[in-house]
Amino acid sequence: MKYRALGRTGIQVSELSFGGSSLGGAFGEVTQAAADEAVGMALDAGINLFDTSPHYGVTRAETALGTALRNRPRDSYYLSTKCGQYGPGNFDFSPERVTRSVEESLQRLRTDHVDLLFCHDIEFVDIQPIINETLPALFKLKEQGKARFVGVSGFPLKIFPTVLDQIDLDVILAYCHYTLQNQRLTALLPYLREKGVGVINAAPLGMRLLSNKPLPDWHPAQPEIREAMTQARLFCESKGVDIAQLALEFALVTGQADTTLLGIATPDEVERNLRYLSSSISTEIRAEVLQILEPVRDMVWRSGKAENN
DSSP: OOEETTTTTTTTTEEEEEEGGGGGGGGBBOOOHHHEEEEEEEEHHOOEEEEETTTTTHHHHHHHHHHHTSSSOOGEEEEEEESSSTTTTTTTOHHHHHHHHHHHHHHHHTTTTTEEEEEGGGGSSSSSHIIIIIHHHHHHHHHHSEEEEEEEEEEEETTTHHHTTTTTOSSEEEEESSSEEEEEEHHOOOOHHHHTTEEEOOOOTTTTTTTSSOOTTTTOHHHHHHHHHHHHHHHHTTTTOOHHHHHHHHHHOHHHHHHHHEEESSSHHHHHHHHHOOOOOOHHHHHHHHHGGGGGOOOOOOOGGGOOO
C-alpha cells in the first residue's frame, strides 16, 4: 500500500480508502459479520482511512463501522464522517443540529473524536449559511478535540471554490469527478493545491457505472452515459478485462488526488480490490475504453440547487 500526504493536515493516508456507504445498504444488505471481516481485512492490508456518514443507511453505516473497529487501536486508522444530511431529502445544517449530530456519530463510532468531519452534500442548501454558521460550529468542535480536520463534500465542483474563496478548510471530498468517464476534477486541482486542502476523490467507479454490477434505482446518470458505459463494459468483457479494475487503476495511476475513496462492504470486495492493486491492464485497452467514452466525457448530472451547479 502506498501513502500520500493529505493536503497540509500532516497525516499520511493510504492511496485507497474505505468508503462506508455500502455498509448502510446503499448497494444491498450487508451483515455485521461481513462488515467486521471486510474492515479487518482492509486494515491488515494497510488501508487506514475509513469514511462514513449518518446519512448512509440512516445511521446504520456508522454503527456497523464503529462495531467493526471496536477492537482495533484507535491510532491504527483515520476516521471520517459527515453531518447535515440524515436521510433522503433530510438536511439540517443548523449549528445546533450539526453539533448534536457529531455527538451522536461519536457514540455510534465508539470513539471520542473523528479525524475528518465534512458538511455532507452542501449543494442541496443555500451555501452562505454553511460558511457563516455551520463551519464555525464545526471549528468549535475542532477546538474541543472532537474533530481534527474540517471540510465539505458534494457533487458539483462549483461548490468548492465558492466556499474556499471565503473560508479556509482542511479537506474536501468530491465524488464521480475523476473516473474513466469524467475527469473534471483535474482542472480544479491547481486551485485546491494553492489553497492547501487535502483532496479525496470518491466513487472512482461512478457509483457502479464502471462495474459489472447492476445500477441502483437511485443512480442519477443520464441515458447517454449509461449507454456509453454499457458499450465500454462489453468491450472490456471481449478482452477478458473487468472494467472495475480498469477504472480503479485509472484513478490511482493517473489521478492526482491524495486518496481514492472506494465503496467497500464485503470481504470479497476487499480481496478483489487488493488484487486489482497488484496487477495492471494494458494502456492500449485503457485508450480504447477512453475512446468509447469520449462522446460522454465530462458529462455530469445536476445535483442539488440549480445555483450550486
